[in-house]
Amino acid sequence: MKRFAALIKRLDTTNKTNVKVNALAEYFKEVSDQDKVWTIALLSHRRPSRPINTTLLREYAAELARIELWLFEDSYHIVGDLAETIALVIPQTEKKEDEKSLTQYLEDMIWLKKQDEKVKKSYLQNEWKHLPYYERFVFTKLLTGGFRIGVSQKLMTRALAKATEIDEDILAYKLMGNWKPQTISFKELVLDEKASDYLSKPYPFYLAYALEEEPSDLGSPEEWYAEHKWDGIRAQLIKRNDEIFLWTRGEELVTDRYPEFQKIKDLIPNGTVFDGELLPMINDSIGSFYDLQKRIGRRTVSKSLLEKIPVILRTYDLLEFEEKDLRETAFAERRKKLSNIVNEIAHPTLGISEIITFKKWDDLKEIREEAREVKSEGLMLKRRDASYKIGRKKGDWWKWKLDPMSIDAVLTYAMRGHGRRSNLFTDYTFALWSENEHGERELVTFAKAYSGLTDKEFKAVDKFIKANTVERFGPVRSVVPELVFEIGFEAIAKSTRHKSGVATRFPRIIRWRKDKKIEEANSLEDLKELIQ
Amino acid sequence: MESPLLIFNDKGIYCPPADIYIDAWRPVKKCIISHGHSDHARYGHEYYLTHPRNEPIIKHRLGKINVETVEWGEKFKINGVTFSLHPAGHVIGSSQIRVEYKGEVWVFTGDYKLQNDGVCAPWEPIQCHSLITECTFGLPAFNWRPQHEVMTDINQWWKENQKEGKTSVIFGYTLGKAQRILKHLDPSIGKIHTHGAIENMTTVLRDLCEFPETNLITRETKKEELLGNIVIAPPSAHGSPWIRKMVPYETAAASGWMAFRGARRRRAMDRGFVLSDHCNWHELLTAINEFGAEKIICTHGYTDIFSKYLRSIGLDARTEKTQYEGETLETEKEAV
Numbered sequence: 001m002k003r004f005a006a007l008i009k010r011l012d013t014t015n016k017t018n019v020k021v022n023a024l025a026e027y028f029k030e031v032s033d034q035d036k037v038w039t040i041a042l043l044s045h046r047r048p049s050r051p052i053n054t055t056l057l058r059e060y061a062a063e064l065a066r067i068e069l070w071l072f073e074d075s076y077h078i079v080g081d082l083a084e085t086i087a088l089v090i091p092q093t094e095k096k097e098d099e100k101s102l103t104q105y106l107e108d109m110i111w112l113k114k115q116d117e118k119v120k121k122s123y124l125q126n127e128w129k130h131l132p133y134y135e136r137f138v139f140t141k142l143l144t145g146g147f148r149i150g151v152s153q154k155l156m157t158r159a160l161a162k163a164t165e166i167d168e169d170i171l172a173y174k175l176m177g178n179w180k181p182q183t184i185s186f187k188e189l190v191l192d193e194k195a196s197d198y199l200s201k202p203y204p205f206y207l208a209y210a211l212e213e214e215p216s217d218l219g220s221p222e223e224w225y226a227e228h229k230w231d232g233i234r235a236q237l238i239k240r241n242d243e244i245f246l247w248t249r250g251e252e253l254v255t256d257r258y259p260e261f262q263k264i265k266d267l268i269p270n271g272t273v274f275d276g277e278l279l280p281m282i283n284d285s286i287g288s289f290y291d292l293q294k295r296i297g298r299r300t301v302s303k304s305l306l307e308k309i310p311v312i313l314r315t316y317d318l319l320e321f322e323e324k325d326l327r328e329t330a331f332a333e334r335r336k337k338l339s340n341i342v343n344e345i346a347h348p349t350l351g352i353s354e355i356i357t358f359k360k361w362d363d364l365k366e367i368r369e370e371a372r373e374v375k376s377e378g379l380m381l382k383r384r385d386a387s388y389k390i391g392r393k394k395g396d397w398w399k400w401k402l403d404p405m406s407i408d409a410v411l412t413y414a415m416r417g418h419g420r421r422s423n424l425f426t427d428y429t430f431a432l433w434s435e436n437e438h439g440e441r442e443l444v445t446f447a448k449a450y451s452g453l454t455d456k457e458f459k460a461v462d463k464f465i466k467a468n469t470v471e472r473f474g475p476v477r478s479v480v481p482e483l484v485f486e487i488g489f490e491a492i493a494k495s496t497r498h499k500s501g502v503a504t505r506f507p508r509i510i511r512w513r514k515d516k517k518i519e520e521a522n523s524l525e526d527l528k529e530l531i532q
Numbered sequence: 533m534e535s536p537l538l539i540f541n542d543k544g545i546y547c548p549p550a551d552i553y554i555d556a557w558r559p560v561k562k563c564i565i566s567h568g569h570s571d572h573a574r575y576g577h578e579y580y581l582t583h584p585r586n587e588p589i590i591k592h593r594l595g596k597i598n599v600e601t602v603e604w605g606e607k608f609k610i611n612g613v614t615f616s617l618h619p620a621g622h623v624i625g626s627s628q629i630r631v632e633y634k635g636e637v638w639v640f641t642g643d644y645k646l647q648n649d650g651v652c653a654p655w656e657p658i659q660c661h662s663l664i665t666e667c668t669f670g671l672p673a674f675n676w677r678p679q680h681e682v683m684t685d686i687n688q689w690w691k692e693n694q695k696e697g698k699t700s701v702i703f704g705y706t707l708g709k710a711q712r713i714l715k716h717l718d719p720s721i722g723k724i725h726t727h728g729a730i731e732n733m734t735t736v737l738r739d740l741c742e743f744p745e746t747n748l749i750t751r752e753t754k755k756e757e758l759l760g761n762i763v764i765a766p767p768s769a770h771g772s773p774w775i776r777k778m779v780p781y782e783t784a785a786a787s788g789w790m791a792f793r794g795a796r797r798r799r800a801m802d803r804g805f806v807l808s809d810h811c812n813w814h815e816l817l818t819a820i821n822e823f824g825a826e827k828i829i830c831t832h833g834y835t836d837i838f839s840k841y842l843r844s845i846g847l848d849a850r851t852e853k854t855q856y857e858g859e860t861l862e863t864e865k866e867a868v
């Protein structure tokens with residue numbers, strides 16, 4: 001645990017990627033294999049479920065710190081992080097004799113979940129009393145979740161590659177899937193090469209960059225295919241050994257959340273992997289991303305929701321067929337096989353993203369302009385002879401999105417940014433005018449937007465926020481409505497969850513409209529008119 | 533009912549029978565000054581009264597002013613009110629102010645800490661009836677480690693940076709923190725360089741305390757001279773063009789706020805050392821116990837929470853608004 005805490009401290013005290021990679025690689029070389037597995041698990045969202053709720057955690061911590069609960073809560077409000085608050089208010093009273101490993105602590109947590117409150121309390125208070133400050137903090141973080149130390153799964157994989165001298169892409173592949181740190185050894189997870197382990201494993205997704213030049217710069221139209229760019233979730237559907245697996249791009253196994261795919265399980269031959277887009281269907285036509293969101297978070301799906309918003313996979317690539325990895329074959333060939341198999345299966349849950357034929361780039365431009373009418377975000381351009389690559393690579397795949405829609409909105413709330421901009425207020429909330437029931441115009445929040453300003457502009461807005469704060473709510477400040485920004489977004493849909501009644505997709509700041517007064521900002525009605 | 537011995541008005545803390553202010557924030561005729569930080573020692577008073585060790589500091593900061601001095605423990609009377617100054621342990625020359633009138637004793641702590649920092653005269657408790665105390669870090673989340681442990685960490689950090697061929701840049705307030713760090717740096721590791729503001733203040737203080745040798749960074753200073761060495765700079769130098777000369781460097785802040793992980797990140801520092809010239813939670817409670825006061829007034833810091841806590845343990849505590857800032861987090865200048 002000491003070593004793991006030291007690692008977290010190191011990761012937490014640097015913003016430099018290469019320092020983080022080196023610290024992690026060094027750590028991987030030093031610790032036991034089982035600690036390695038658990039560290040990989042923790043850094044890839046595979047922590048054990050919380051053994052205790054936070055209400056009890058607070059009570060036990062306040063009691064041990066000998067302070068009343070209100071004082072603990074007030075301190076928590078100021079510190080802003082529960083594990084940190086607990087670690088700070090509890091003084092270390094007794095020296096620890098034996099050192100428990102990270103693995104032991106995580107095994108403790110799995111055990112602890114099943115214990116009664118009395119056992120939980122005495123276990124936690126005993127650990128808190130004995131652990132030095134930073135270990136106490138890390139230990140409590142393991143209980144509450146969410147380290148936020150700027151280590152992505154990718155960065156962790158790079159470090160592991162450095163420590164083991166195994167190719168990073170191969171490691172990324174190995175670490176995917178449905179493994180459990182409790183039951184797997186480092187050898188099995190990382191070192192061994194066994195085909196059967198890969199049963200559920202998807203392929204790393206090939207991701208496209210946004211096209212910045214004119215498409216005509218890509219060369220002759222004959223070398224390219226175009227498809228619509230669908231606004232759903234990128235996913236791989238796998239059928240191997242009579243089982244079906246559904247993975248989303250966040251490398252998350254979501255098979256259980258989309259039971260509709262069980263219906264087509266028997267129709268798909270073993271050893272098949274599709275790449276495509278999960279899309280919601282409303283009355284037999286594609287719904288909005290907002291409809292899909294009603295399904296995304298649900299781990300268990302009710303029958304009525306399943307009927308109301310069924311989800312389909314609109315396929316656009318075939319990565320494996322007849323148990324053969326097809327990624328090195330040309331895209332045109334993969335597409336041909338794909339359309340054959342999808343036609344054979346012939347089930348509405350498995351669709352295909354049609355190839356758009358075009359002779360001249362200009363023809364394609366026209367089609368792109370009308371993309372919104374078919375509920376697409378624009379076009380994808382794919383080179384006909386391209387292989388299926390790993391990660392985001394330039395050259396063979398491009399996304400050619402529509403220009404976003406935009407609206408002028410008023411800055412109303414601000415929060416501090418992360419990383420390099422953590423000393424500035426860079427996360428903003430924007431509002432539009434709306435008429436309330438008394439016929440008065442008021443500002444109604446409609447979107448949060450993060451990026452899009454230059455450093456210089458961020459500094460100026462930050463200064464304005466600090467000088468014009470109305471109220472503080474923890475890290476959030478409300479500000480005097482005075483600044484107007486043009487906010488762009490890629491899609492818009494009606495929403496009952498949002499106060500504004502509207503949900504926007506990928507809102508971002510296009511520019512600061514210094515030329516506009518808040519009275520000139522748009523209204524919610526203007527925004528709603530953009531919904532098709 | 534008679535007016536209290538010390539009242540809070542729009543100019544500062546006022547003693548009506550003596551017609552004198554303490555740490556006034558607006559210009560007044562006569563003012564007793566607890567210590568040299570800018571939120572306590574302000575411009576524009578006609579007469580300043582303070583400890584002799586604070587005199588060169590406020591003269592350095594405020595220029596030509598009328599200053600009278602009085603030693604710690606030495607009693608003096610103004611209109612029948614007895615005053616005396618007592619060490620506060622905050623920075624060099626910092627005092628608490630004891631005020632006695634018709635058998636009633638009040639103490640104003642100014643800024644203070646209980647840990648002996650080896651630079652300034654250590655804090656002394658004073659029995660009193662009413663206490664005006666700061667509570668900058670009046671939250672149970674603040675617990676300082678012993679200074680020697682923190683200084684060991686700072687020297688260790690310097691050595692590690694040196695090994696990597698980097699310059700160590702540590703930020704601390706010009707008066708107090710900078711000298712406290714300087715005093716306990718290990719000169720056997722390398723050379724100690726200073727920013728102009730800190731060099732000037734340290735020069736003033738060299739008559740009052742012994743410090744290791746420092747080297748002022750000037751336009752002529754070459755980058756190579758700094759490599760592997762340590763630089764002490766005021767917080768305002770962070771992110772300024774001045775710091776470019778130190779590339780490649782590692783930054784660190786020394787402040788009580790560094791107890792919070794978020795504070796270090798918000799200031800975009802590579803390291804944060806928890807080192808404060810103010811009382812932490814337990815020091816405040818220890819001090820309040822030793823003052824033995826019946827009435828407690830909390831001025832700056834987490835006043836609401838701290839006074840609520842004091843009331844919850846049966847003390848008569850309330851808060852008063854002042855313009856003292858304590859150690860600040862939000863602004864660039866770590867005021868005090």
Ligand SMILES: [Zn+2]
Nearest residue numbers: 569622643868
């Ligand atoms: Zn001060």
